[in-house]
Structures are given as C-alpha cells and as structure tokens.
Amino acid sequence: MDKDKNIVPKSGNLLISEPFLQDQNFVRSVVLLCENNEHGSFGLVLNKLSILKVRDLLDDLEFLDLEVYVGGPVEQNTLHFIYRGDAAIAGSVELAEDLYWGGDFDEFVTKYKLGQLDLDNFRFFIGYSGWAEGQLESELNDKTWIVSDHVDSKAIFQSSPEDLWRVALKKMGGDFQAIANYPIDPRLN
Template sequence: MDKRTEQIPTAGDLLISEPFLQDQNFMRSVILLCDHNEEGSFGFVMNKPSILRLGEIVQDLDFLDKEVFVGGPVEQNTLHFVYLGDKQLEGSISVGNQIWWGGDFDQLVEKLKLNQMELDRIRFFIGYSGWGAGQLQDEMNEETWILCREDIDEDSFDSTPEDLWKGLLKNMGGEFKLIANYPRDPRLN
C-alpha cells in the first residue's frame, strides 16, 4: 500500500486528483476539504471556473463582475463561499490557517457593498463536492486523490486552474513534481 493512502484527510487539506482521473467533474482538480468526519466529507473544487459571474447570481451584487467556480457536482443550485484572512462574518467556520467557510450571507453582501471585504480574497462556488461515510477514504485507498497539506493563500486564489493543480504538485516535490508534468492523455505523448 502506498504511504499516500495511509493518511487521513482533515478539514483544510487539499485533495489533488491523480493525473489520469477521467471523471469530468474532477479531472485535474484541487479540492479544499471543509469537513471530514465519520458521516462523510464536504469540500469545493478550487480550480474549475463556471460560466457564471457573481452579479448574475446575486441581484444585490449585480455591480460585481466576480468569477464563480463549480464547487462540485452536488446541488449546483446552491451558492457557497470561502474567504482568506481574519474572521469577518458571523457563522463562518475555520477550515485552516486563515481560511473561512461560509458565514452570514446578508452580512457578506453588506460588507461587499461597502467595500469592507477584499473581493479577491473570496471565492464563490455553485454546488459542492460530497462523499458519504467512508467513501473518501475508499477513493484515497484507490489513489484517486493525493493529499496535500499546503495552505491555501492569495497565490492559490490568483493561480489559473491548471497552474494551481501543477503548482501544488511541484511544491510537494519528489514523485509529485514528476506527476505535475504528466500529459492529460498519455496516448498523445
């Protein structure tokens, strides 16, 4: 068994899809894990932009031209967000070093209207990625995911989708640095 499969994910970890995963929902994806317990797991794909803009989804923020990401295939009719920095919203849940998941949405809208939160430190998602009890660990054992404990930071928010996947793997070094350069389709190599 690969030592990668022996690790147990926790909130704040990143799940990096293995390079040949063909599931369109998760191909070359990086997922921020927000919750992991015996009942299941929950997170957001950090590097899959949608075609939607925040102002198209939230009428009170129609003045904002902010990219919205596809958080995963589950309940894509829901809007979620994470932000970096100090806790600024009631109800936000810490998922790591200065990373907050959710919080009072009305308070968020008001702070954005008053320019009291930095828009480039917030990432919005439609839908989420979810796993039932034991499902994520099964996928870890099948080596579908590479566990990364590198903190999300402003550079992660600024990276292009492909650069985030590659950059994290390169930073992990060793075999992961090699994996980062694998072609999407090895038949074309």
C-alpha cells in the same frame, strides 16, 4: 510518494486528483476539503471556472461582478464561498491559516457595501463535491486522490484555474513535482 499515502484527510486539506483520472467532474481538480467526518465529506473544487458571475445568480446583487467556480456536481443550486485574510465574516469556519469557508452572507454584503472587504480575497462556488460515509476513504484506497496538507491560500487565489493542479503538486515537493508534469493522456508521453 508512499510517505503521504496514509494521510487521513481532514478539513482544510487539499484533495488533488490523480493525473489520469477521467471523471469529467474532477479531471486535474484540486478540492478544498471543508468537512470530513463519520457522516461523509464536503469539499469545493478550486479550479473549475463556470461561465457565471455572482450577479447572475442572486437578485439585487448586480454589483457583484465576481466569477463563480463549479464547486462540484452536487446541488448546483447552492452558493458557497471561501476567503483569505482575517476572520472577517461571522460564522466562518477556519480551514487553514489565513483561509476561511462560509459565514453570514448578509454580513458579507453589508461589509462589501461599506468598502470593508477586498473582493480579490473571496471566491464563490456553485454546487459542491460530496462523499457519503466511507466513499472518500474508498476513493483514497483506489488512489483517486492525493491528499495534501500543504494549503497555500495565496496560491489558491493567485494561480489560474489551469495551473492550480500543477502548483499544488509542486508545493508538495519530492516525487509530486514529477507528477505535476504528467500529460493528461499518457499516450502522449
């Protein structure tokens, strides 16, 4: 595992919570890092499903019967999205091959209404995960997160929220495959 411990996280990496993290916001979470710079970091928890649908959050979009994930505990009055495939929305940021973050929401709605988008390739998030300057680095030093540059958009979109943490670790190979099988409570081992 030591070969990956000095990875400096960058946009498009995954932050995988260590197996015994007890912070309820991040237990067994996989965070897609969207920004990481000298001012701080911004990411979206990929595997924490909310009870909401997009239609519940936005007026005039009752046709959008898409699940909403909890992107994190910060500003849960904001809506974010990622998608996979080609760069279909102006203003999107490419995070990894075949994986994009955000873009012009009005363009998204227009293209959806015209039948130009496959909603199976979109995921919406309420709130986000944020770190102040130096905070993420401190958490990495405390071994709170495992950084992975093994981003697989197919796995992100096709794995169930309950399975994504294990899938992400297994894709890293080596010792991480064993970590994927750790119980949540080590006393149960």
